[in-house]
Amino acid sequence: MSISLEKVSYIYEDNSDIKKPALIDVDLEIGEGEFIGIIGHTGSGKSTLIQHLNGLMEPTKGRVYFEGKNIHAEDYNIKSLRGKVGLCFQYPEHQLFETTILEDVCFGPMNFGASKEEAEEAAKEALKDVGISEELFGKSPFELSGGQKRRVAIAGILAMKPEYFILDEPTAGLDPEGRVQLLELLKCLNQEQGITIILVSHSMEDIASYVDRMIVMNRGRLEFDGDKEEVFSHQEELEQMGLSVPFFRHLANDLKEKGFPVEGEILTLEDAKRAILKTLKKEQTYD
Amino acid sequence: MSILQIKDLIHQYITYGEKEEENQTVNAVNGVDMSVERGEFIAILGHNGSGKSSLAKHINGLLQPTSGSVYLKSMDTRDHEKLLKIRQSAGIVFQNPDNQIVGSVVEEDVAFGPENIGVPTKDIWSRVAGALEGVGMTAYRSASPNHLSGGQKQRVAIAGIMAMEPECIILDEPTAMLDPRGRQDVLSLAGELNREKEITIILITHDMEEVLLADRVFVMDQGKVVMSGKPKEVFAHVEELKGYGLEVPFAAELAYELKKEGIRLSDAVTTREELVEELCQLV
Numbered sequence: 001m002s003i004s005l006e007k008v009s010y011i012y013e014d015n016s017d018i019k020k021p022a023l024i025d026v027d028l029e030i031g032e033g034e035f036i037g038i039i040g041h042t043g044s045g046k047s048t049l050i051q052h053l054n055g056l057m058e059p060t061k062g063r064v065y066f067e068g069k070n071i072h073a074e075d076y077n078i079k080s081l082r083g084k085v086g087l088c089f090q091y092p093e094h095q096l097f098e099t100t101i102l103e104d105v106c107f108g109p110m111n112f113g114a115s116k117e118e119a120e121e122a123a124k125e126a127l128k129d130v131g132i133s134e135e136l137f138g139k140s141p142f143e144l145s146g147g148q149k150r151r152v153a154i155a156g157i158l159a160m161k162p163e164y165f166i167l168d169e170p171t172a173g174l175d176p177e178g179r180v181q182l183l184e185l186l187k188c189l190n191q192e193q194g195i196t197i198i199l200v201s202h203s204m205e206d207i208a209s210y211v212d213r214m215i216v217m218n219r220g221r222l223e224f225d226g227d228k229e230e231v232f233s234h235q236e237e238l239e240q241m242g243l244s245v246p247f248f249r250h251l252a253n254d255l256k257e258k259g260f261p262v263e264g265e266i267l268t269l270e271d272a273k274r275a276i277l278k279t280l281k282k283e284q285t286y287d
Numbered sequence: 288m289s290i291l292q293i294k295d296l297i298h299q300y301i302t303y304g305e306k307e308e309e310n311q312t313v314n315a316v317n318g319v320d321m322s323v324e325r326g327e328f329i330a331i332l333g334h335n336g337s338g339k340s341s342l343a344k345h346i347n348g349l350l351q352p353t354s355g356s357v358y359l360k361s362m363d364t365r366d367h368e369k370l371l372k373i374r375q376s377a378g379i380v381f382q383n384p385d386n387q388i389v390g391s392v393v394e395e396d397v398a399f400g401p402e403n404i405g406v407p408t409k410d411i412w413s414r415v416a417g418a419l420e421g422v423g424m425t426a427y428r429s430a431s432p433n434h435l436s437g438g439q440k441q442r443v444a445i446a447g448i449m450a451m452e453p454e455c456i457i458l459d460e461p462t463a464m465l466d467p468r469g470r471q472d473v474l475s476l477a478g479e480l481n482r483e484k485e486i487t488i489i490l491i492t493h494d495m496e497e498v499l500l501a502d503r504v505f506v507m508d509q510g511k512v513v514m515s516g517k518p519k520e521v522f523a524h525v526e527e528l529k530g531y532g533l534e535v536p537f538a539a540e541l542a543y544e545l546k547k548e549g550i551r552l553s554d555a556v557t558t559r560e561e562l563v564e565e566l567c568q569l570v
Contacts, residue, residue: 012434041466042436090464091383143302146335173382173463175334175493177532202466205537242468247496247537247559254563260570269537273544276566280550283570 001067003053003085003164004029008062010048022048024220025062030198032163035190037207037228038200040217041242046200049217050166053198054085083112086162090169092153093146101127101144101152102137108160119159126158130185147178151185158189165189166198171206183210208232208246208267216243229265248272290455290487291323291346291377295355298341298510315341317510318355325454326485328478330498330518333507334532339491342507343457346489347377360454375404377455378448382463384440388432393424393443396432400451411450418446421480423472438469445473449480455487456480462494474500495522495536499557506531523554538562 010023022045030036030053040046051057052064055071055078064071066081089095098104105123106116114122127137130151136144141152150170157165167186171179187210189195201207207214207228214231216224218241224231232238235245235253245267252266252275262275298316303309316338323329333339344350345357348364359377362369378400381387390396397415406414419425422442432440441461448456458477462470478500480486490501498504504521506514508531514521522528522535525543534540535557542556542565550569556562 039466042438042469169464173335173460173493175532176495176534178335179493202464202470204467242466244467248541251538251541251559251562254559255566258563258567260563260567269541269544272541273548276541276545277548277550280569 002029002031002065004065005052005059006063006065008052008059008064010045010052010057011060021060021220023052023059026222028215028222028225030164030196032196033190033194034213035187035197035211036199036213036215037211038198038215038217039202039204039207039243044217044241045220046217047168048220050087050168050198050200053164053166054082054087056082056087079112083160084162085164086157086160086166088154088157088165088167088170090172092156092170093141093149096141096149096153096156099140100138101132101141104141104152105155105159108156112160122159122161123155126155127152129158129189130155131181145178147174147181150174150178151182154182154185162195164196164198166200168200169202170199171201171203179206186210204232204244204246205248205268208248209269216241228267232267233265288325289322290325290327290360291321291489292358293319293321293342293345293355294357295320296342296345296352296357297354298338298345298350299353314353314510316345319507319510319512321505321512323487323489326481326487327503328481328488328501329490330501330504331489331491331507332493332495332498332504332533337507337531338510339507340459341510343379343459343489343491346455346457347374347379349379371404375451376453377457378451378453379457379459380441380445380448380461382460384444384464387444387447388440391431392428393419393430393432393435394428396443397446397450400447404451406451414450414452415446418450419443421449422446422476438465441465441469441473445476453486455489457489457491459491460493461490462492462497495534495539498522499536506533519555519557522557 005026005028008023008026009021011019011021038046058072071078071081096104102123105126106119109119109122141149171182183206186197190197211228214228232245232249248266248268251272252262255262261279264275266272266275296316296319297314299312299314302311331339348370357364359373362373364373388396389399394415397418398411401411401414419428422445424442462473477488481488498518501518504518505512522539525535528535538559539557542552542562546552552565
């Protein structure tokens, strides 16, 4: 089972004569249980791409399939698709509106036809997953801190029990603690509930630490799609696209250049620490 | 000469409960003293809700002190007659550019600020051109801001402030939504404005690498300044910063982890270059 895009192109309609395509011939298949990172410069087509994954946008050319079915076919129930493929926009906390946290999270499931009891049950479970304690359920969402508000907004999507969860820069504006909590939550949803996570991020370090597979968008085209190790090995091309590689990969390059040997693919702090300790042990300056 | 003097600043707000006795007063800024010299590059760190953004809004009088005082260029922000002059001297760029774009064409958006403060029309356009050039958005001058990406909008917002030729620019998490190049562009722009035009920069950020650009850093927690000094001095206190829910730059974090394993590295490591140099001396 998967979401797949077949030669998808999208051209924004506006009044100007210049029609600039936002997506060009994108082929992509996203399977169940994956943890995928999407990177790309601003305006590269990331946001347009993710809105095609749950049918919010319809391709100008090409097709989108969910579980083998064309989602823009006339008899396709696109509303049910949106329950299965959750999409969390940037600053989702701006969309909080109910008087209490619990009611806000209930809105999604009730919109999809759940009874009040069912919705509350799903909402409570989702709030527990994102680490919002029960004393807060009756409070106004506007009394919470920035990180908490964002987690409540995310619970609103989780309560619909999506199989695929797409998040557009979910950590923007969060402090370090809030950022780590949110990323750990996504990891947990992926590993324990098997939810496919598709994370759009500008942080190469977060991508390196959390995802397995990476997709790189550049000027509307899907430029790279593969294991993060493989994708980050294209340092020069990534830099030309206005992107970069994780800090620790830069560090490893510098170390090698200055005569400090480090082995293996280095993307994260843990990778760097392991490789440096290994070298120092070999050099017997440390044991 | 100092451009900004903050004395015993308290900013209090009330959260209203269902009943009157449930109302709570919160001191978002709780006794801050701060003095910033003309031409300094300052960074302010702190977790969400620590009071950084409230403090920033006091600098140009968007918020008024509950008690204490804020002087910008010796002008008291409580003096309403001076507010226009104060806001002309210190502009704020916020995190989310969507909330600060007003024009329907990029050029007009950038012109809004200088026009508002009474710059003569013939000067406005040269200022707008200069500001757009400075942020690398000249090619988009006739575009609609709605068609720009988040990073591009942010650069337009910065151009709007620059066009007012302020002496102090406050950047409230300006790179939170930008891609690596956009972030690099905004940061080098801030550095350039600071070095070449001697504009005082106050950068509020969650990104520890960005703090390394600053001359001095202030760490806020629960409305108070709890640490201050050169970035190197502050980042040597890894445990203390973690206690405030913060991090240190990547190189300092890795050095800290290696030191825990018994590797001899100095406390002064904050950049990639320094870490590489110290490690190379060990082999």
